[in-house]
Amino acid sequence: MTNIILFGPPGAGKGTQAERIRDNYNFLHISTGDVFRYNIKNETELGQRAKSFIDRGELVPDDVTIKMLAGEIEKADDKNGIIFDGFPRTKAQADALDDLLNEQNEKIDALVSLNVDDEILIGRLKERGKTSGRKDDADENVIKNRIQVYYTETEIVKDHYKQQGKLHQVDGVGSVQDITKRLNNVIDQLI
Numbered sequence: 302m303t304n305i306i307l308f309g310p311p312g313a314g315k316g317t318q319a320e321r322i323r324d325n326y327n328f329l330h331i332s333t334g335d336v337f338r339y340n341i342k343n344e345t346e347l348g349q350r351a352k353s354f355i356d357r358g359e360l361v362p363d364d365v366t367i368k369m370l371a372g373e374i375e376k377a378d379d380k381n382g383i384i385f386d387g388f389p390r391t392k393a394q395a396d397a398l399d400d401l402l403n404e405q406n407e408k409i410d411a412l413v414s415l416n417v418d419d420e421i422l423i424g425r426l427k428e429r430g431k432t433s434g435r436k437d438d439a440d441e442n443v444i445k446n447r448i449q450v451y452y453t454e455t456e457i458v459k460d461h462y463k464q465q466g467k468l469h470q471v472d473g474v475g476s477v478q479d480i481t482k483r484l485n486n487v488i489d490q491l492i
């Protein structure tokens with residue numbers, strides 16, 4: 302399997318591009334944000350635990366997130382790999398992911414970082430907020446908090462994989478198709 306982390310701040314386009322990668326390469330797409338939203342909508346115990354953090358633009362605690370992720374990875378059996386979208390978001394999550402994959406004789410092959418300036422991110426998230434129905438996109442303070450949390454808690458995950466020689470940087474500004482091409486160029490070298 303080829304296992305890739307699609308990385309970047311909120312609004313970088315991870316979700317959009319991850320779906321295209323999933324379809325192009327027959328990968329399992331794991332979006333932790335989508336799994337949380339599904340659980341909130343269905344009022345599960347996990348959803349109830351996660352909701353207040355998500356509404357404030359904070360990270361859901363690592364123990365809750367890691368446990369959920371472990372369950373999702375098990376669905377990858379008949380796939381060519383996994384595309385992780387929104388995970389790992391902390392150093393502890395990165396360590397847990399490496400351990401989980403290691404137990405199955407698997408590993409992360411690459412972290413692909415989508416690079417987009419903050420002003421563009423804020424604009425995209427506000428625009429998405431008009432139609433997404435996502436509470437965390439509707440409030441500019443929550444948007445700014447999410448971007449802040451990215452820099453304080455999440456960005457170090459890049460260094461974790463850079464030290465392993467697995468960091469790839471991709472310009473995340475341009476048309477959806479152009480960015481997909483840039484990502485495909487990177488992924489084609491990995492599979």
Ligand code: ADP
Pocket residue numbers: 310311312333334335337354355356358359360361362366386387388389390391394437447
């Ligand atoms: P975005 O990248 O636009 O912020 P996501 O759908 O990836 O959107 O995540 C939405 C929210 O879900 C995050 O702001 C956070 O509260 C929570 N979340 C998602 N993934 C994680 C994670 N790996 N660890 C902790 N919280 C997470």
